[in-house]
Amino acid sequence: MQYSTTAVNPSSRSVDCLIVGIYEGGTLSSGANDVDQASRGKIKRLLKSGDLTPKLGQCMVLTDVTGVRAPRVVVVGLGKQNAFKAKQFQAAILAALRAISGSKCKSVLNCLTLEAITGSSEYYLARYTAQAAATALYRFTQLKSDKKPAASALRRIEVALPSRGGAGKAMRGFEHGDAIGFGMSLARELGNLPSNICTPSYLARSAQKLARDSKLLQTRVLNEAEMKRLGMHSLLSVSAGSQEPGKLIVMQYKGGGRQKPVVLVGKGVTFDTGGISLKPGAAMDEMKFDMCGAAGVLGTMATVARLQLPINLNVIVPTVENMPSGTATNPGDIVTSMSGQTIEILNTDAEGRLILCDALTYSRRFKPDTVIDVATLTGACVIALGHHRTGVMSKSDALAASLVAAGELAGDYAWRLPLDDEYAEQLQSNFADMANVGGREGGAITAGCFLAKFTDGLNWAHLDVAGTAWSSGKQKGASGRPVPLLTEFLLARSGALP
Numbered sequence: 001m002q003y004s005t006t007a008v009n010p011s012s013r014s015v016d017c018l019i020v021g022i023y024e025g026g027t028l029s030s031g032a033n034d035v036d037q038a039s040r041g042k043i044k045r046l047l048k049s050g051d052l053t054p055k056l057g058q059c060m061v062l063t064d065v066t067g068v069r070a071p072r073v074v075v076v077g078l079g080k081q082n083a084f085k086a087k088q089f090q091a092a093i094l095a096a097l098r099a100i101s102g103s104k105c106k107s108v109l110n111c112l113t114l115e116a117i118t119g120s121s122e123y124y125l126a127r128y129t130a131q132a133a134a135t136a137l138y139r140f141t142q143l144k145s146d147k148k149p150a151a152s153a154l155r156r157i158e159v160a161l162p163s164r165g166g167a168g169k170a171m172r173g174f175e176h177g178d179a180i181g182f183g184m185s186l187a188r189e190l191g192n193l194p195s196n197i198c199t200p201s202y203l204a205r206s207a208q209k210l211a212r213d214s215k216l217l218q219t220r221v222l223n224e225a226e227m228k229r230l231g232m233h234s235l236l237s238v239s240a241g242s243q244e245p246g247k248l249i250v251m252q253y254k255g256g257g258r259q260k261p262v263v264l265v266g267k268g269v270t271f272d273t274g275g276i277s278l279k280p281g282a283a284m285d286e287m288k289f290d291m292c293g294a295a296g297v298l299g300t301m302a303t304v305a306r307l308q309l310p311i312n313l314n315v316i317v318p319t320v321e322n323m324p325s326g327t328a329t330n331p332g333d334i335v336t337s338m339s340g341q342t343i344e345i346l347n348t349d350a351e352g353r354l355i356l357c358d359a360l361t362y363s364r365r366f367k368p369d370t371v372i373d374v375a376t377l378t379g380a381c382v383i384a385l386g387h388h389r390t391g392v393m394s395k396s397d398a399l400a401a402s403l404v405a406a407g408e409l410a411g412d413y414a415w416r417l418p419l420d421d422e423y424a425e426q427l428q429s430n431f432a433d434m435a436n437v438g439g440r441e442g443g444a445i446t447a448g449c450f451l452a453k454f455t456d457g458l459n460w461a462h463l464d465v466a467g468t469a470w471s472s473g474k475q476k477g478a479s480g481r482p483v484p485l486l487t488e489f490l491l492a493r494s495g496a497l498p
């Protein structure tokens with residue numbers, strides 16, 4: 001994709017499509033006002049007739065508008081003008097780009113960037129635009145046998161600016177947004193693949209391919225024999241019932257000299273039946289998405305490598321299948337984790353924490369500055385926060401606050417949940433150092449408390465993306481989250497933000 005900026009009046013710009021907006025109450029955006037004047041009141045007449053709606057995200061594509069050089073004008077609803085902020089901007093530009101994603105438009109001028117948006121900047125508006133383009137144009141078609149739809153014709157995106165003074169920041173935003181979109185698309189592709197293709201071995205090969213594409217990135221894959229020698233019996237208890245061997249993927253990106261690395265740990269359960277604690281059959285197909293934590297950290301690594309950020313970043317992906325069989329772990333079994341702590345496995349469907357705890361212990365060998373694990377860990381987090389915000393848990397107020405703030409800036413929203421000692425008491429076991437579940441009450445939090453037992457002395461946070469990593473229903477598919485949140489966090493840490 002090619003990106004550029006312009007300060008020319010939208011109506012006189014020679015592009016295939018303009019994107020302008022209208023607010024509730026009939027107020028026109030700057031771009032819409034320019035188009036309206038050039039067309040002698042076209043937009044106001046459509047508003048008056050009721051053919052245009054200012055509801056946020058509602059679009060109409062106008063063609064051959066008199067006085068306008070662009071053959072198409074997308075008019076998108078912006079909602080209330082006093083409520084039009086970064087979040088609403090992102091929703092509007094995504095809706096507009098989706099409206100033309102199947103057309104023959106090769107070039108688009110986004111005029112919504114002319115609006116005054118509190119707390120935003122040319123950098124973020126351009127970044128949101130590039131990221132929205134990647135989201136709108138993404139299609140999962142590789143496994144369809146019929147004729148695949150043609151790729152989008154869109155090749156060039158411009159943003160309109162009030163003056164040329166912000167062009168440099170906007171171009172930086174385009175660069176970062178394009179890389180984030182690339183990482184999100186990779187995460188979505190991995191998440192959407194079925195489990196008969198996207199196995200632990202497939203994830204390992206995907207990580208190795210990323211390393212081949214970047215001189216700053218190295219990937220190592222540990223097999224089950226190597227993990228057994230390390231004492232990762234908690235992780236191996238999950239893969240015990242599957243014919244597909246588990247893997248530990250270890251990636252190291254070295255762009256920050258002697259800095260201590262940030263370590264991202266991603267849950268990679270490529271299919272989760274629940275094991276002996278078998279899940280209900282309804283919607284079990286969606287358990288192919290149980291590796292979206294892994295997909296998210298791999299997508300983030302792809303973004304960082306593409307941008308060549310001045311930071312050291314390690315990614316650790318424990319990846320397994322959780323299957324019932326004669327060799328599967330039983331409820332009541334006790335295993336010894338890599339840390340030496342023993343775990344009574346009361347529920348084999350609480351498997352994500354069993355692979356993450358050993359990966360968290362493994363992360364210590366890198367003497368990390370910060371460790372963040374990402375996992376589709378609990379249905380309880382979906383009950384608590386729905387599908388809108390990722391759950392954040394940490395003993396560090398500063399780390400938790402920085403992750404939530406990064407989500408706000410990235411438009412990839414999160415919310416902090418507590419990790420009080422009272423919740424950890426629910427994990428007490430009569431037979432081992434701890435149980436792997438603590439009952440229904442506060443299930444997302446007790447899962448975080450379980451992981452916290454393996455992070456003493458680490459600057460650690462846990463992201464539960466069970467509600468945000470994929471969508472169900474008609475729009476079923478992986479979302480690519482939390483690549484934007486994590487990238488924002490790493491951009492800030494590396495000093496790469498303008």
